[in-house]
Amino acid sequence: MAEKKAKQQNSKLPEEFEVFGFANDLLAWYDAQKRDLPWRINRDPYRVWVSEIMLQQTRVETVKPYYQNFMEKFPTIEALADAPEEEVLKAWEGLGYYSRARNLQAAAREVKEQYNGIVPDTLEEISRLKGIGPYTAGAILSIAYEKAEPAVDGNVMRVFSRLLLMEDDIAKPATRVKFEQLVRQTIPDGRAGDFNQALMELGALVCLPRTPQCLTCPVFDYCLARKEGVQHDLPVKGKAKPPRPVDMLVAVIANGDQLLIRKRPEQGLLAGMWEYPMVEKAASRNEQDQLYDWLLERYGIEADIEQKLTRIEHTFSHLHWQLEVYWCEPIAMEELSFWPDQAKFVPFSQLSEYVFPVAHAKITEWLKNHGKQA
C-alpha cells in the first residue's frame, strides 16, 4: 500500500533547483531569440490548434508551407468543418500521418456543433476532441488560453532530462507523465504559453539531441547534466524496432491515356488514399506469374506483364516498402459494372486531383520522367 501510494505521488523538483531564476532566464532568452513563425502571428485558438497538429512528429520547416496553404483554404473552424474531406486530405498530401487530418476535421465539426464554434478551454473538454492528446491539449490551453498546463513533447523531455539529470527512458509513456508533473511546478504565473514554447524552442535551437550547444545556453547555470559533464549521454531513449521489409508488386495499367488506380481501405495504413494496384509479393513465386494471376482474379483483367519499369523504395516508421513496378499491357478486360477497391481508369492529366501517398507519387513521377505518359 505504501509502495503504491509512493508511485502515485507526484515527482518533486530538487530542493536546490532555482525555479524562479530558471523560468526568468529562459523567458528572457525566448523573448529575444524566438523564431518568427507563421503560427505565432497571434494566439487564435484555431490557428494554434492547426499548427500543433501539423507539428506532431514533423519539422517546422516542413510544416510552414502546408500551414500557410491550409489556413488560406480553411481560415476558420467553420470553413474546415464544412469542407469535403477529400479537400482536407488534399491539403495534407505529403505531410504524413493522415489520420491527423481526418481527426482534425472531425474535431472541428465537433467544436462547431457542440461548442458553438469555440475551442473549449478546459483540459477535460479539449482532451475529448479527436487527435488532441496530452501534449496538444497542454499546448493549446497554455498558448491560446494562458492556462498553466504543461506541454511535454520530445524537446521538453530532452531539456528536462539534462536539466535535472534524469535517466528515465523517454521512449516509455510513463516517463512523459513524470515530466508533466515536473514541468507543471516550473510554469511561471501568467506566462504559461511562452514558457512551454520557450522549453521547446530551447530544445530545437540549443539543447540539440546530439550536439547540445551548452556554451550558448541561457540556462547553462541550472543544468545538472552539464555540471556533471554528461549532457551527451542524455536523454536515455530505448531503441526503436527497425522497419519490417515488405515487397510489393505494382501494376501500371494503361488504357489509352488513362491509368488504373484504386482507393485504399478507410482504416489502417494510408487510409483512403489512392494508389496503383499492388499486391504483396509471394515468398517463392515468379513475380510476373503472380501479378498476371492476381490481376485476372481481382480485376478480371488479363494483361501482358512486360518488363519491370523500376524499383521504388519507401520507408515508413514501421515498414520498408520495396515496390517492383511493372508495365502491364491489357489484353482483355471483363465487362464489370464496378471493380473492387473503387478501382477506375483516370486520365494521366487528372491524377493530381486524387490524393496519393508519397510512395505512389514517386511512381507517377517516374512515369512522367520516362515519357510513359505526357
Add this chain to the structure above:
DNA sequence: TATACGTGGTT
C-alpha cells in the same frame, strides 16, 4: 504497454 501510423532532414 507496445505497436501502428508518414515523411524528410541530420549526423
Add this chain to the structure above:
DNA sequence: TAACCAAGTAT
C-alpha cells in the same frame, strides 16, 4: 550511410 530524429495520438 544507417541510424536517428521531429511541437504525438490512438488503440
